[in-house]
Amino acid sequence: MTAAQQDFRQDFLQACRDAIGIAHFLTADADTAGYLTDQRGRYTGRALAVLRPGSTEEVATVVKLCARHLVPIVPQGGNTGLVLGSVPDTSGKAVVLSLTRLNRIRAVDPVNNTMTVEAGCILQNIQQAAAAQQRLFPLSLAAEGSCTIGGNLSTNAGGTAVLRYGNTRELCLGLEVVTAEGEIMSSLRGLRKDNTGYDLRDLFIGAEGTLGIITAAVVKLFPQPKAQVTALAALRTPDHALRLLSLAQAQCGAALTGFELMSDFCMQLVAKHFPPHRAPFDRLHPQYVLLELSDSESEVHASEMFEAVIGLALEQELIDDAVIASSIAQSKALWQLRELISMAQAHEGKNIKHDISVPISRIGEFIRVTDVLVQQASPGCRMVTFGHLGDGNLHYNVSPPPGIKDTDFILEQPAINRAVHDSVDKFGGSISAEHGLGALKREEILRYKSPVELRLMRAIKQALDPHALMNPGKVL
Amino acid sequence: MTAAQQDFRQDFLQACRDAIGIAHFLTADADTAGYLTDQRGRYTGRALAVLRPGSTEEVATVVKLCARHLVPIVPQGGNTGLVLGSVPDTSGKAVVLSLTRLNRIRAVDPVNNTMTVEAGCILQNIQQAAAAQQRLFPLSLAAEGSCTIGGNLSTNAGGTAVLRYGNTRELCLGLEVVTAEGEIMSSLRGLRKDNTGYDLRDLFIGAEGTLGIITAAVVKLFPQPKAQVTALAALRTPDHALRLLSLAQAQCGAALTGFELMSDFCMQLVAKHFPPHRAPFDRLHPQYVLLELSDSESEVHASEMFEAVIGLALEQELIDDAVIASSIAQSKALWQLRELISMAQAHEGKNIKHDISVPISRIGEFIRVTDVLVQQASPGCRMVTFGHLGDGNLHYNVSPPPGIKDTDFILEQPAINRAVHDSVDKFGGSISAEHGLGALKREEILRYKSPVELRLMRAIKQALDPHALMNPGKVL
Numbered sequence: 001m002t003a004a005q006q007d008f009r010q011d012f013l014q015a016c017r018d019a020i021g022i023a024h025f026l027t028a029d030a031d032t033a034g035y036l037t038d039q040r041g042r043y044t045g046r047a048l049a050v051l052r053p054g055s056t057e058e059v060a061t062v063v064k065l066c067a068r069h070l071v072p073i074v075p076q077g078g079n080t081g082l083v084l085g086s087v088p089d090t091s092g093k094a095v096v097l098s099l100t101r102l103n104r105i106r107a108v109d110p111v112n113n114t115m116t117v118e119a120g121c122i123l124q125n126i127q128q129a130a131a132a133q134q135r136l137f138p139l140s141l142a143a144e145g146s147c148t149i150g151g152n153l154s155t156n157a158g159g160t161a162v163l164r165y166g167n168t169r170e171l172c173l174g175l176e177v178v179t180a181e182g183e184i185m186s187s188l189r190g191l192r193k194d195n196t197g198y199d200l201r202d203l204f205i206g207a208e209g210t211l212g213i214i215t216a217a218v219v220k221l222f223p224q225p226k227a228q229v230t231a232l233a234a235l236r237t238p239d240h241a242l243r244l245l246s247l248a249q250a251q252c253g254a255a256l257t258g259f260e261l262m263s264d265f266c267m268q269l270v271a272k273h274f275p276p277h278r279a280p281f282d283r284l285h286p287q288y289v290l291l292e293l294s295d296s297e298s299e300v301h302a303s304e305m306f307e308a309v310i311g312l313a314l315e316q317e318l319i320d321d322a323v324i325a326s327s328i329a330q331s332k333a334l335w336q337l338r339e340l341i342s343m344a345q346a347h348e349g350k351n352i353k354h355d356i357s358v359p360i361s362r363i364g365e366f367i368r369v370t371d372v373l374v375q376q377a378s379p380g381c382r383m384v385t386f387g388h389l390g391d392g393n394l395h396y397n398v399s400p401p402p403g404i405k406d407t408d409f410i411l412e413q414p415a416i417n418r419a420v421h422d423s424v425d426k427f428g429g430s431i432s433a434e435h436g437l438g439a440l441k442r443e444e445i446l447r448y449k450s451p452v453e454l455r456l457m458r459a460i461k462q463a464l465d466p467h468a469l470m471n472p473g474k475v476l
Numbered sequence: 477m478t479a480a481q482q483d484f485r486q487d488f489l490q491a492c493r494d495a496i497g498i499a500h501f502l503t504a505d506a507d508t509a510g511y512l513t514d515q516r517g518r519y520t521g522r523a524l525a526v527l528r529p530g531s532t533e534e535v536a537t538v539v540k541l542c543a544r545h546l547v548p549i550v551p552q553g554g555n556t557g558l559v560l561g562s563v564p565d566t567s568g569k570a571v572v573l574s575l576t577r578l579n580r581i582r583a584v585d586p587v588n589n590t591m592t593v594e595a596g597c598i599l600q601n602i603q604q605a606a607a608a609q610q611r612l613f614p615l616s617l618a619a620e621g622s623c624t625i626g627g628n629l630s631t632n633a634g635g636t637a638v639l640r641y642g643n644t645r646e647l648c649l650g651l652e653v654v655t656a657e658g659e660i661m662s663s664l665r666g667l668r669k670d671n672t673g674y675d676l677r678d679l680f681i682g683a684e685g686t687l688g689i690i691t692a693a694v695v696k697l698f699p700q701p702k703a704q705v706t707a708l709a710a711l712r713t714p715d716h717a718l719r720l721l722s723l724a725q726a727q728c729g730a731a732l733t734g735f736e737l738m739s740d741f742c743m744q745l746v747a748k749h750f751p752p753h754r755a756p757f758d759r760l761h762p763q764y765v766l767l768e769l770s771d772s773e774s775e776v777h778a779s780e781m782f783e784a785v786i787g788l789a790l791e792q793e794l795i796d797d798a799v800i801a802s803s804i805a806q807s808k809a810l811w812q813l814r815e816l817i818s819m820a821q822a823h824e825g826k827n828i829k830h831d832i833s834v835p836i837s838r839i840g841e842f843i844r845v846t847d848v849l850v851q852q853a854s855p856g857c858r859m860v861t862f863g864h865l866g867d868g869n870l871h872y873n874v875s876p877p878p879g880i881k882d883t884d885f886i887l888e889q890p891a892i893n894r895a896v897h898d899s900v901d902k903f904g905g906s907i908s909a910e911h912g913l914g915a916l917k918r919e920e921i922l923r924y925k926s927p928v929e930l931r932l933m934r935a936i937k938q939a940l941d942p943h944a945l946m947n948p949g950k951v952l
Contacts, residue, residue: 184928
């Protein structure tokens, strides 16, 4: 770097510091560390500085400075992503732009069923602000205590209520975005219908910060259900689970808000690592389905609906056994079985995760075919198959055979990933259902995305971020 | 035009004829007339030819020919649009590319709740194919007997079931598109979750054919409700209607699938022009709301829910009277009151239509304020206010004062439009809620869309259609 270049960089850093205040301009290792390593601790990057602007205007000022000095920007929310989308690379050339200080709830409109929130709002705080107005913000996922809505929007997060309420994309009506040029696009409209041009909103949603920086959003709220009731069904195969899904949807319509598949091995791992948690049946069953009903009438009505569905399912021999939770505590205990799977799997040793989706109708066949392919790739490995069956989204994870060292098992990862992702592709599925591409799957997607789609994506990137400064090395 | 240019054009036309067959290459006035005039008969354009390809490959071939010869393309579905989006201008330089021969339903997957349809499928045929599998395709609008799904997608059509099921955008999972370069983008994935890059799907949806040509789509299906029950409530003001909406949503949740506001003057026009249709109450009321419940249980259950809501609404003095339809015939009769308004208004003389939306919570105030503004712009005119209140979408139409000639009244259109649209803008609304921009509102939107949004839209247009051949003069 020449002296002139060094001066130019110092000018840039000085201008950033002036723009956002020295307290929010971080360069000391102790201050920046948490922003440079991903949540699972697999990767640590470097940065010129970590910038924590306190308003949309400050974000715009910083982005303009970056554009002028050609400094790459890595936007970051709660940094809870799983695909290395929110940490910088190791070049040290980029700044991390943390949105966490933009954490105001700007407005709640219970009649319009909308809330205007800044990007750095923690998801759980949004849920609670909605509940305080007798409204539901349905987005719900494991990281909700620390992830931010800006990150949820940028990755189009999924979670456990997609079956009824859709992905984050479906929960957003309007956005405020700072473009790659540092302009502020204020489209914070709380409208259910607006057909006045291209859908810029959905282009920024799911773009993982590579086209611009989401600084605020208008999100949808819903009436709070009067009751939520949970049941656990024991059954033989994923195909039986599919037939149960069709039955439950026909009987319950939109009241069916959760439908999660868990294999027996998942439940065994939970029972082993988190006693006394276990599936509440006399004997083992090959598969389990967790169902949730959200009812606008009453708990009694929800339970009656469940009893009718379970009765029909037993009669049609779709399921072999079932329990309906009769209290909130019981409901929570059933959900915990589902939520403990990831941790139980971690306790069991290294594991290889896949966040995949296929058409719901093909899930049974997909599992049968792919289980064989994975065994060929890694003989003796154990499948930890669970997930949002109602959305066609499986966490199709692989644990090593007993007694194999993690370091040996991890060598098999490329072959296992290839087997799973090639199979997903053959079934018309997606290799990233809800986590995004980030840096982790950026190369992998080139194998599966058509040249036309890649060309269009690159054309859009070039049009909206011509200097390629927005979250470089992610997605594309 | 030089001789060389004429030859070039003749080569182009010959190549198109060869590509799609002479029977589908239309140039005679008698053959092309229906493709050149808009549905309401307000505008007639000209075209080099009307091309009716029979497959996606033929569409791609034609688009490649157009790209090579720099011939503009006007894609057309059922040509039922209301904003001059699907007819060519009068230059005669473009070809009309009709998608109506691409009318196959390629696949129905009732377990995945999806259907793969070609762009030229008539909406009603899709509804029927879904019903044949005990599934619901919920998109429903006045033109459903002749509009095509390709047009619905290109305009992101709304209709009467948006409250529960969303706009066309929300009903689509995957697209097949012929790009402006004539490539085929095959993204016909029937996935509920897929986070592998930019949302190209939603960019083409609602782009009114200006970025590429939608040739097929995977659409979402839903379980068929077991019962649909309709009620009509009589009440005092739009604000009372809003409070009724909140009550009904809290009580019925997703079962509330329709919520339509109609002013007394609307009902008077229907009663005058279509006797014996009239609101079924002893006396006149200032406003009426049509409510629809779709129930996954039974008609009895739906009626009980309605009785509970109506009882509470009477108790809270939100409504003054109500009837619940006790048969399908009665339900239909209530819906007819709503559907006859447009025709009744047409019988009453020339009228000026506005397809606007505002945040639902602001509808009452919007109507009060804007009614005054419109009276100032056109003293004595009569408001025909009705629409999808549950979506914040009003057809806020204006009929002339009695005795005024149509030709005189139409002179006031610019002043009336300006008053209404400026007011919509002040209320954070949209000047085109469900009809799109087409050629009709292309200039108008420049007044209301921010420079940043317009710049981004133009950048995307330039990136995806660099020669500006796709539906020129529409949207942008």
